[in-house]
Amino acid sequence: MKKVFNTLSALLLLQVGAYAQQPAHKTSTAKIADVLAQQPAEEQVKFLSAMRELESFTAEDIATLLQGLKPQGQDNAAVEYAANSYAFYVMQSGMDAKRATFSEGLILALDRISDKDNKGFVLTLMKQASKNEAIQAIVPYLKDDYLVDRAALALNGIRTAEASQALSKALAEAGSEKATTAIVAVLGDLRSKSDEDAVLATLAKYQDENFQRNTYTALSKIAGAKSAPVFLQKLKSVNYQFDKSNIGGLTLDYANNLFDEGQQKLATSIATTISKEAEKAGSAALQVGALQLLTKANPAKTRKQLMKAASSSNTLYRAAALDLLREHGSDADTKTLIATLRKSSPEVQESILNFLAKEASANDVPAIEKSLGNVQHTRAKIAALNTLSKLSNYANTDYLIGEIAQADALTTEAIKSLLLSSKNPTVVESINKSVAGSDVKTQLVLLELLSQRTNAQSSQVVLPLLSSADNNVKTAALKALPNVVNAADYDTLVKLLPEASESDARYIQQALVIALHSSNDTDAKIKALAASIASNPTAQSVKYFPVFAGIGGDDALKAVKSYLDNANLRNAAIASLSGWSTPDALPTLITLSRTEKDEANFETAFRGLVRQINASSHTAEQKTLLLKDAFALAKNTAQKRSVLGSLQGTGTYQAMMFAAKYMNDAELKGSATNTAMSIATETHDFDGTDVRNILNAAMSNLSGSESAYLREAIVRHLSEMSAGEGYVSIFNGKDLTGWKGLVENPIKRAQMSEKELADKQAAADKNMRENWTAVNGDLVFSGHGDNIATVKHYGDFEMLVDWKLDPNGKEPDAGVYLRGTPQVQIWDISRTEVGAQVGSGGLYNNAKNPKDPLKVADNVLGEWNTFKIRMIGEKVWVWLNGELVVDNVTLENYWDRNQSIFPKEQIELQAHGSQVWYRDIYIKELDVQ
Structure with missing residues (x-):
């Protein structure tokens, strides 16, 4: 019925008063037929029409309508929809007369219907639309175990003093556990304090856990004073633990309801008892609930208990106390917590420090720092560093750097993270000043930081460490070098490169490229560098090739190309051209791919060729031409697959058709199918017989975990394709047909x-x-x-x-x-x-x-x-x-x-x-x- 209720919520927003009543001379049968013909009435017009029909119903008509209900399992949708709708409809303002007529019809139907499930449906309608007039009709069913739930809920819906009295009387006469359970639950919902004694009495009558939980739930809602010793005794009997009757949670609910209803003294007394006994029993959850209530009742009086709980060894209890202190604590409490750090366990230290990060102030930083000598555990130490950074607004760079030497691995990582994310504008300046005089461990950490965060002066700190006697420091300096250099470092780097080992050279080469890019006279420097190695070509010249590749441009390209005729340096020159950073090497790579005989060099040149085509700013059509030419040059399957994969990125019709030619090739079908299929389905511009054939062939070729999904995508695309013809090949490549x-x-x-x-x-x-x-x-x-x-x-x-x-x-x-x-x-x-x-x-x-x-x-x-x-x-x-x-x-x-x-x-x-x-x-x- 959820759908019915959601529909009604929208439909009942309509103004209905303007609609006239239907003719009154219709027979009951005709009226019912007209209403049922419009069910389910989810449309506004149909709904209002059905409601207007029902407005003309007498109580007899309503009873007759409901007598039409069939036994459970048969189709009752139309009757149920109409009756449910009308039950909500008549509860609108100004319709009490219609509601009373409807309720009278429900009373008649309840008496006349024999099927108990259908009686239950009528009782549900009474819950929505009936008032006192229906009580006497409902009461007999409080003794019927099959219908007692529905009957009790119907009286709960009526929710008057008379309904409560009827339930009270029924409880006294209840002859079964089920009836008692249903009535007690409703009396609890009604918060009927006059029935507290009667409900309490049922606890001794039935011992079933479900019954007991239901009854204690009702008593917790009634919140009568007589229940207090009963709750506490029950809680004591389970040693202040949570059991299947949920007595712990229900006792706390009971105490909170007492408090909300003005019985604060009794509520706090219960909470105090629970707090003491739960602590003895080690029941942290109950302690938390009691502490929350006591704090709500009197924060100042509970302050000492909160402070003690904030240092509890129980994580749950400690966290709850700190949460309450955030709301109710004072500056004095914060200072007291700082003072407890020295004697607290690592777990407590961590919790308090995390609390301080949110609640303390910059004025508290010195006091926290003094306490850190006793904070040794890693998690607590990290919490302390995070807290100090936040409270000092990240002005504690020097302190953090000073902690690195003695920090363990996890703490060191935390320090690095804090320094990298620091909002302090002078953090890099502090790092620069600290590098030279620090121990090796600290130097390594600071150099790693400079490889990610730097300023204009950082290169002057890093460059001297390239000659460090400690290999680890030297390597760290090399790794940081590309991030710290600037144009002014160019000459230094040029002098360093020839003597650098192959492993070290790559960092200096990267740094040189960055220095050149930031220079105002890059072209002049490249010309001079090219002229220098041209006048004295040696094996060391190859170290400059990656620099030329990183800068690009005509002068750099000429410098490297000049070594293609040098047998000793040709391989390095080709490798450099393959990794060229700008598109000006593409023609050279095309030529090399067409002429190179050495297999290894061809592989290098070909890989660079495909990469350059993909990275170029050429149009998709131009890339397609270049890639088709590259495919013709490819010497192995891997190279052909790389071209076919790259063709996918062009998205051109010619690329799709080119790839499609290899969809039956045993070695290339995977790459070819993926490219042809992707281009065909990624645009709705391509259609026609050839495209359909490609997609159907692709479905046959698909395999693997994603094949089902891809087939569905193809089927969907085919269904959306235009029925017309697209591009048609007018040259078959074999003869002159056409x-x-x-x-x-x-x-x-x-x-x-x-x-x-x-x-x-x-x-x-x-x-x-x-x-x-x-x-x-x-x-x-x-x-x-x-x-x-x-x-x-x-x-x-x-x-x-x-x-x-x-x-x-x-x-x-x-x-x-x-x-x-x-x-x-x-x-x-x-x-x-x-x-x-x-x-x-x-x-x-x-x-x-x-x-x-x-x-x-x-x-x-x-x-x-x-x-x-x-x-x-x-x-x-x-x-x-x-x-x-x-x-x-x-x-x-x-x-x-x-x-x-x-x-x-x-x-x-x-x-x-x-x-x-x-x-x-x-x-x-x-x-x-």
């Missing part, structure tokens, strides 16, 4: 007869097959012949295509014809004599509208590039390597400047006088309204 040779231009083709066009198409196809070939997944133009065209015609579309020009070709040049019209330009941007320096991607043949791209985004000649081309109507957008180079520009009809662009035509890849490669060609047809 492609044809070029026959004239669209205007001339339209003028040809069917036979003429067929003949010319046959000749063009023959020429195409002689000059265009599918090679290892690429569509390759030989450099001779004419354009290749799609068999299919396209209207509005998006196109993806990778392309590459021959770096050794004669006048490298190409393009993409859109709807048979030239063209999205592709060329060698070094050909300035023809204006190619503007970059690829422009609408080269435009005369009135913009023809040049917005920026140059071409890769180096001979490297792969990628277009995304969108054409809607006569407007064109072009992205080159992820950069927008044409933005909403009209493509002019080159074949007839007086006509608009053709609404639907073929796509062509332009043939020119140089070799060209195309791959990964996808088209998505757009349905633009």
